[in-house]
Amino acid sequence: MGEFLETYGSLLASGTVDTLVMTCAASFFAYVIGLPLGIWFAVTTPTGLRPNRAINTILGWIINIGRSIPFIILLVAIIPFTRLIVGTSLGVPGAVVPLTVAAAPFVARVVEQSLAEVDSSLIEAAHSFGANNFQIITKVMLRESLPSLVRGVAITFVSLFGYTAMAGTVGAGGLGDIAIRYGYQRYMPDVMLVCIIICVVMVQVFQSAIDWLARHIDKRKH
Amino acid sequence: MIELKHVGKVYQARDERHRALDDVSLTIEDGDIFGIIGASGAGKSTLVRHINLLERPTEGRIIIDDKDVTDYQGKELRELRKNIGMIFQNFSLFQQRTVLQNVTFPLEIRGHAKAENIERAHKLLQLVGLDEMWKRYPSELSGGQQQRVAIARALANNPRYMLCDEATSALDSRTTIQVLDLLKRVNRELGVTMVVITHSLDVAQQICNRIAVIDGGVIVEEGLTQDVFANPQSDVTRELLARGKAEPQSTLDMEKEA
Numbered sequence: 001m002g003e004f005l006e007t008y009g010s011l012l013a014s015g016t017v018d019t020l021v022m023t024c025a026a027s028f029f030a031y032v033i034g035l036p037l038g039i040w041f042a043v044t045t046p047t048g049l050r051p052n053r054a055i056n057t058i059l060g061w062i063i064n065i066g067r068s069i070p071f072i073i074l075l076v077a078i079i080p081f082t083r084l085i086v087g088t089s090l091g092v093p094g095a096v097v098p099l100t101v102a103a104a105p106f107v108a109r110v111v112e113q114s115l116a117e118v119d120s121s122l123i124e125a126a127h128s129f130g131a132n133n134f135q136i137i138t139k140v141m142l143r144e145s146l147p148s149l150v151r152g153v154a155i156t157f158v159s160l161f162g163y164t165a166m167a168g169t170v171g172a173g174g175l176g177d178i179a180i181r182y183g184y185q186r187y188m189p190d191v192m193l194v195c196i197i198i199c200v201v202m203v204q205v206f207q208s209a210i211d212w213l214a215r216h217i218d219k220r221k222h
Numbered sequence: 223m224i225e226l227k228h229v230g231k232v233y234q235a236r237d238e239r240h241r242a243l244d245d246v247s248l249t250i251e252d253g254d255i256f257g258i259i260g261a262s263g264a265g266k267s268t269l270v271r272h273i274n275l276l277e278r279p280t281e282g283r284i285i286i287d288d289k290d291v292t293d294y295q296g297k298e299l300r301e302l303r304k305n306i307g308m309i310f311q312n313f314s315l316f317q318q319r320t321v322l323q324n325v326t327f328p329l330e331i332r333g334h335a336k337a338e339n340i341e342r343a344h345k346l347l348q349l350v351g352l353d354e355m356w357k358r359y360p361s362e363l364s365g366g367q368q369q370r371v372a373i374a375r376a377l378a379n380n381p382r383y384m385l386c387d388e389a390t391s392a393l394d395s396r397t398t399i400q401v402l403d404l405l406k407r408v409n410r411e412l413g414v415t416m417v418v419i420t421h422s423l424d425v426a427q428q429i430c431n432r433i434a435v436i437d438g439g440v441i442v443e444e445g446l447t448q449d450v451f452a453n454p455q456s457d458v459t460r461e462l463l464a465r466g467k468a469e470p471q472s473t474l475d476m477e478k479e480a
């Protein structure tokens with residue numbers, strides 16, 4: 001055990017950090033792009049605040065196309081774009097770009113679904129008090145769906161966590177990369193097992209924390 | 223004063239046209255508690271939602287305080303709405319906001335200073351007798367309490383008018399009386415003109431000074447409450463009255479239990 005840690009401890013530690021950094025950074029950028037996109041999509045639906053069939057249809061296409069490309073293909077297909085943005089297609093920066101591109105449409109969909117859950121009578125009530133659309137989005141839609149939005153963060157995070165393993169196979173580093181290179185290619189089942197355990201623990205901890213948070217901030221009847 | 227002049231509303235859903243309001247003309251004077259009664263689907267909600275332009279008429283004009291507001295848009299419309307409070311059958315309270323934050327919502331919308339808003343909200347909550355519950359969330363209140371919060375919220379902007387769409391039909395008869403008493407007090411003490419939709423003749427008789435009876439989108443009768451009850455002019459009203467008498471006093475309770 002001690003020997004194992006001595007040999008692989010720092011490798012696994014840096015792999016864990018890489019995986020976490022990739023997941024967190026990509027989640028962050030995916031929300032920077034996906035949150036406004038999801039709001040825009042929700043607002044332009046036929047029953048939305050500002051119905052606009054053309055924009056809604058186009059956004060729907062973008063979101064669905066984005067979500068329908070398998071990540072492993074997206075990863076290699078956008079390598080020129082990745083190089084353009086961060087100067088390399090390797091390492092953590094090289095992975096964050098495709099991860100973000102893959103997750104942004106996913107986030108947009110998750111956000112749109114959360115916003116769609118907001119009772120339309122609340123939006124109507126806000127209208128009746130003279131709220132403008134921006135106020136309705138921020139003070140009613142986002143606020144009332146906050147617990148659901150938070151749960152969406154967990155879904156995004158866990159999905160991205162899985163994607164990082166695939167990015168690992170094309171040189172991104174991280175736990176996925178270690179599991180493949182050592183656990184699989186050099187046939188070291190102990191390394192494989194430790195990688196799996198770290199992944200399971202990280203996902204569990206994150207999911208539980210988010211569940212707790214979402215429950216804590218949700219003031220509806222449980 | 224609220225005036226509806228020959229208001230008509232046609233809903234167009236694909237190739238189906240539905241006429242929800244037909245040549246509705248009404249005058250609601252300042253200080254009135256004006257009742258709108260009619261069967262389900264008669265067009266009561268549609269009518270009232272035209273007053274704050276949640277719906278636009280296909281024909282006719284809506285005049286509030288001698289101003290034709292029918293085509294109001296944007297800022298003008300939002301300013302108008304701040305003068306017309308509204309309460310709803312299902313209360314429509316914001317679930318993720320405390321009682322206090324619900325009442326400050328219309329004030330936040332206006333961008334007043336936060337401290338002032340909170341002070342005013344506490345005053346309103348005192349008025350509706352719920353100030354000690356200001357920290358609670360709507361899910362922690364009874365239906366009657368929720369509706370009182372909704373009334374406080376509707377009064378936040380000091381409106382001249384208040385629209386009540388079936389404000390008591392989700393409540394039992396005792397709570398209904400409390401809420402009606404509160405509405406009466408708001409009318410008397412704050413001088414708020416009220417438009418009250420109800421399918422309950424009891425409710426209409428208890429608080430309205432004038433009522434209009436609507437059927438199939440048409441106003442079939444309008445007048446002082448006691449006159450309409452004593453001497454109904456239309457068949458629809460007579461039928462409503464006959465059915466109202468035949469029902470026991472506690473229909474609302476029975477509906478709740480069912």
Ligand SMILES: Nc1ncnc2c1ncn2[C@@H]1O[C@H](COP(=O)(O)OP(=O)(O)OP(=O)(O)O)[C@@H](O)[C@H]1O
Nearest residue numbers: 233235240242261262263264265266267268269421
């Ligand atoms: N958005 C809409 N599109 C199409 N038809 C509508 C719409 N809103 C209302 N209607 C129709 O207009 C008529 C009047 O509806 P309204 O909601 O005003 O009735 P109501 O008198 O308030 O009934 P209730 O007592 O059940 O609330 C109904 O036949 C209804 O189906």
Ligand SMILES: [Mg+2]
Nearest residue numbers: 266267268387
């Ligand atoms: Mg109705």
